[in-house]
Amino acid sequence: MPRITPRFSIPRFSVPCVAAIAAIAACPHGARASEGGASLYLLGSGGPETAILPPLKGVYLDNEIYVYDGSSSANRRFITGGNIVAGLDATIVADFASTLWVPTTNFLGGTLAVGAIVPVGAPMVNVDAVIEGPLGNQFNISRRDSSLLLGDPVATAMVGWTTGKLHLQFATLLNVPVGHYREGRLANLAFHRWAGDASFAASWNDPKAGWDISGKAGFTFNGTNKVTDYKTGTEFHLEASAEKTFSPKFSAGIQGYWFKQVTGDGGEGARLGSYKGEVFGVGGTVATHLVMGRSPATVRLRVLREFDATNRLEGTSVMLGLSLPLHMEMPAAPPAE
Template identity: 55%
Template sequence: MMKWACHRPLALVLGMAGLAFGAPGAEATESGASLYLLGSGGPGTAVMPPLEGLYFDKMVWVYDGSAEANRRIPVNGNITLGLDTTIVADFTTLLAVPSTNFLGGTLAVGVTMPLGAPIIDAEGLLTGPAGGTTLTGSLHDSALTTGDPVVLTQLGWQADKLHIQLSTMTNVPIGHYRESGLANLSLHRWAVDGSLALSWHDPESGWDISAKAGYTANGDNRDSGYDSGDEIHIEGAIEKALSPKFSLGIQGYYQKQVSDDRGMLGPFRGEVVAVGATAATTVMMAGVPATFRGRIMEEIDTTNRLEGTSFWLDFTVPIHMNMPAG
């Protein structure tokens, strides 16, 4: 269990706080927010917990990004001009593993709850029909708010050092949505993501090579009338355990919108490339292994999105495990 904790923090998920707002002339999905949190498919992403039980993960995620003043971005039924965005978000995940022999693999189900404080500054706001007839000057909006709960399912198999995982995430639009505000964590739309992950994980040498790819299907926001396009995401990571308690690695991701948005500014599609570094350490707490993982991801090429930097800190610990006899 200790090796799983070191290389596979739950860090599972969720980009619903990914308010990486859009870009030149428009935006990738409404407010640039995605269900899948880009960068979460890091080292050991396909490695499942080895024992039945209940696992807890706490992730703090900070994003800081901006867009130039000539970039028009749809947010909550309005069009914003020039955004500067800072988001501090907390994701709490409970993951239950009811079986390690389901269809020959390990089954896990769980839920993630987000809480955060988005801070939004816009240089201008266009309101009215067909892109706006009224121009408002600079605006500032911030809030401490909850996002939508996300339901998780995972099914994973192991063949020697190779780990394979299928996973789904479903965004349930019942979180706090501020219709008149710019700062939101809630997507306020149904969305489903399906992903396939592979990890070549060698505890003896300390190397982990992981990759993950997925497809996100987005629904429409009935309050704003915006129907976001679908997206694909691809991630990769390489990590080396330098000691039984410490590991260091690099990772990156690519995201592209593959179908058109419908609403406000037209069929604009987003795209982003990012690279970064990650490190993890495992310590014993109350007789069980607890893992802390940090990450920094820098977006180096974006289209129709904000460009910025994200910082992560994960804490993962098993709450209960069904230990084998003896």
């Protein structure tokens, strides 16, 4: 049986993240200049084969375990939960369960896929000081906050085309603000705002030579958090990767990303001004391709380190994902001669 690659962009996996952390899948990492550092698109969720959609109609599962640990200097200020804080240290352990349905492989000359992502996670936030906000006017008072939370669900839709070794994909994400949002608290998984992402990806995949070269770029458009009156600006993300297949069961490669907020934050809640953020990240990825029951599956590990951050945390993210088909409509056998 040929290897089926049930991959799709998340990102937020994308994906929602903890307040003061960047969020596989889609829901996808460190704290951004956006409110609470939370962005819909999950940096690092692109990578190898990112533009390749399943070749058969069916239902596919992608489950991503995401761990991020980041910090900032003591004099760097952020806004999270309506509070101005300093000396931020944040850790998140989350799971992004994504289901993708491919109803047709003949839509506008390509494959159509729609799906949903449900994030569940435990954000843990420490700050050296709460300077101003719902938690009180305090200075040099350290605080900690953590909780197990259900984030905002994310809807996704994508269309992919294949011509020879080249795969192209247009994808969208829509964050629906109905998750568990803790007003005035430091640690949150839900955004409590509408947000959408549009991205375009390309993958040059040569199975015979064993190489995959992929890239992805997109913009995230954010609504206003009605509780904090914070309007997060528009964000740009760019990712690239190169991976080599060494055997039918093992592949490894490198990948990186660049994030930049292109318009400033606004609203009465944006008390630190436009506060645009920027960061780079680079790391590696390994994957193993196996059979679970009778289904082909891919297990992928990614480790990425951030650097040269502006107005955000710098940290390390680890993602462990499992992709496999739940149901595939196999093509009918050719008639016997």
